Amino acid sequence: MLTISQLASYAGVTVRAVRHYHAKGLLPEPERDHSGYRRYDASAVVALIRIRTLADAGVPLSRVRELLAADADEFAGAVEDIDRQLRVEIRERQRHRERISQLAAGDSLALPPEAVAYLSRMRELGFRQQVIDIERDSWIMIAAQMPGEAAALMAIKHAQIENETLRKLYLDFGDLVDCLPDDPRLPSLSDRVATFIEAEAVAAAGVEQEQPISDDLVALLDAAFIESFPCAPRLLELLQERGWTGWTNIRRIAQ
Amino acid sequence: MLTISQLASYAGVTVRAVRHYHAKGLLPEPERDHSGYRRYDASAVVALIRIRTLADAGVPLSRVRELLAADADEFAGAVEDIDRQLRVEIRERQRHRERISQLAAGDSLALPPEAVAYLSRMRELGFRQQVIDIERDSWIMIAAQMPGEAAALMAIKHAQIENETLRKLYLDFGDLVDCLPDDPRLPSLSDRVATFIEAEAVAAAGVEQEQPISDDLVALLDAAFIESFPCAPRLLELLQERGWTGWTNIRRIAQ
DNA sequence: TCAAGGCCTGACCCTGCGTCAAGGTCAAGT
């Protein structure tokens, strides 16, 4: 008669695994000797080897009993099942490998490459770090919500920043990132924003926005904007006085 | 301010996952409102998206914090680590696929193909099912303990069974599988076994066994033999009277 | 006779959450 450790070593498994298989009902509990020790016979070795053979081939323990009792057809069906599952797990990991190889450290994390380029262009053009930071966060949120369309939106932004008037406006706006709500530059900035948007609106009259951003996302982006700029509420207020509401998706106030 | 479910849906995760990340310390716990609800700001959305970006690329949660804070070098090192781990897991599953495709249902499970052929030859030659069963179990144990050498041993066995004298002896032995210890055929069988072994021993004098089976395995196989044949103890006794001890590795008793 | 080592059960640990349970909160409709 064999002790549990002898049994385990004959089958090449740990004692803990044997007890685990008992608990799972895969291997029947043997007789105990007078002191309560499990005592196994040679047939238990064979049973244990069969379990390990299946487990070593990737059969989940929950299916081992089924396969031990299966006829050729059932066995083939179950094997196909398990193989399919293994392929799924392999593909998952292959996708993980692809994605992880594309990841970049730090700021660029979770940003599409176009956005990274855009942000570095902003840096070149002399934008303040805080402005770049909120652009980055906005693009992270946009890319997460609209992975397909982010690149197209990005292209629009990229073009906008090369527009002299808008860039100057945005740069000047950046100088106000940590101003107080009563900063005297705010009203004039609001005027410039309103004027610019007005011109844009005329130019784009009748043209529907091709990349509509969902209202939820707009609200989120506006919230992020407000959180990052202490004087954002005041700016929005001034814009409202000039007939405009919102920021990310700035619109004329309906009369 | 966002509720937990709004936060979760912006980042495309479940509420449960968000709480899990809090518990793991990946996402800081936000302020609570007057009724104890968590209230998030937009920056939490960005933080959560970063976490998911890493997790979706196969980064274990236990390493997410580290990667969020890593500089480019540390990040690259960690990515390499994780990629290595992913490759290991893919290779594991590929091996599983190979092994599972080789597996056969029922009796043949855990047996090398040579053994399956040997057993089916035994069936052809008219051996009793019980004899085949113990052969099968023996080969399962041998293949598990000596995976490399099992095929060579198998070849020897395969040749032996084609030997007229030995086959007859083994077939007659098979007729005694469920006999009683006092069966009158046992002594004559023992004589035949002794005679055969004697001749073998003379023929093989000086030739060392090329495939030595470990003493442990011999003991195990003998135990399996004894368990399966009620009159095995009597047979071994009779063989001892004739100067032989053991079964799997039968040897002349040292004087 | 004593120490080492084997055996027993029970319990917690890992991953990444899913899924109750049992209750408090909120907004809307009646």
Added chain:
DNA sequence: ACTTGACCTTGACGCAGGGTCAGGCCTTGA
């Protein structure tokens, strides 16, 4: 004012396949 249903809270168990103690009994060899 009351109800309903959706949402929030903490706590706990469950999954796979065991690893790793802890505390205590048993056996075996010196």
